[in-house]
Amino acid sequence: xxxxxxxxxxxxxxxxxxxxxxxxxxxxxxxxxxxxxxxxxxxxxxxxxxxxxxxxxxxxxxxxxxxxxxxxxxxxxxxxxxxxxxxxxxxxxxxxxxxxxxxxxxxxxxxxxxxxxxxxxxxxxxxxxxxxxxxxxxxxxxxxxxxxxxxxxxxxxxxxxxxxxxxxxxxxxxxxxxxxxxxxxxxxxxxxxxxxxxxxxxxxxxxxxxxxxxxxxxxxxxxxxxxxxxxxxxxxxxxxxxxxxxxxxxxxxxxxxxxxx
Numbered sequence: 001x002x003x004x005x006x007x008x009x010x011x012x013x014x015x016x017x018x019x020x021x022x023x024x025x026x027x028x029x030x031x032x033x034x035x036x037x038x039x040x041x042x043x044x045x046x047x048x049x050x051x052x053x054x055x056x057x058x059x060x061x062x063x064x065x066x067x068x069x070x071x072x073x074x075x076x077x078x079x080x081x082x083x084x085x086x087x088x089x090x091x092x093x094x095x096x097x098x099x100x101x102x103x104x105x106x107x108x109x110x111x112x113x114x115x116x117x118x119x120x121x122x123x124x125x126x127x128x129x130x131x132x133x134x135x136x137x138x139x140x141x142x143x144x145x146x147x148x149x150x151x152x153x154x155x156x157x158x159x160x161x162x163x164x165x166x167x168x169x170x171x172x173x174x175x176x177x178x179x180x181x182x183x184x185x186x187x188x189x190x191x192x193x194x195x196x197x198x199x200x201x202x203x204x205x206x207x208x209x210x211x212x213x214x215x216x217x218x219x220x221x222x223x224x225x226x227x228x229x230x231x232x233x234x235x236x237x238x239x240x241x242x243x244x245x246x247x248x249x250x251x252x253x254x255x256x257x258x259x260x261x
Contacts, residue, residue, distance in 0.1 A: 030221035060085035062228025110236035114145035115245035197230035
């Protein structure tokens with residue numbers, strides 16, 4: 001099932017996407033809902049961020065090739081982590097597919113994409129085993145963890161580097177029934193493939209992250225867990241670019257890039 005959050009004539013609602021049509025839901029997929037007979041052409045709707053999380057978790061350094069690339073580029077010697085590292089992002093930075101990524105005027109750059117699979121939590125969970133961890137997941141969407149690399153070096157908490165307004169595109173839809181450990185994700189910049197990888201290369205599985213988080217913190221419906229990126233994250237993004245995160249079942253998370261004056 002493919003779920004989205006939409007706006008039409010000033011009304012916001014969740015819907016089920018079936019081909020080129022969207023059926024309105026009464027209620028929310030994070031609570032109770034029913035499919036109605038009210039339907040719209042997908043192109044007639046404004047797609048919104050598919051959920052607005054209260055908690056926004058992210059995997060740190062979850063792919064070996066990405067670590068190796070970063071070491072080559074910076075001359076560093078960062079090791080493959082021995083255990084899963086979990087960070088946070090700000091929901092304030094979220095934007096929907098089609099909305100503009102805005103690079104701050106004083107950002108020295110480079111500003112780079114990080115295309116990621118995102119687990120969307122569907123029900124309250126605590127102390128999950130890895131075996132049962134996916135039971136709390138509603139479905140999966142896509143995210144672009146836009147990163148300002150100069151600020152990433154300067155700011156211990158990554159507050160600007162990762163969390164500027166518009167730096168977290170997410171969408172376009174939430175899709176149920178996917179295997180998070182067997183998906184191909186591609187990143188295109190201006191129509192050319194910049195990176196492609198399989199989620200099977202994760203150092204720590206989606207199940208592991210969810211289990212680890214739930215040992216210490218309650219997972220709530222609508223929370224999201226971004227699961228990391230692989231390979232190089234080049235070319236840097238610049239004014240006038242268009243960046244797309246693509247997965248065949250979920251769709252295309254595409255955003256133009258502009259630089260603030």
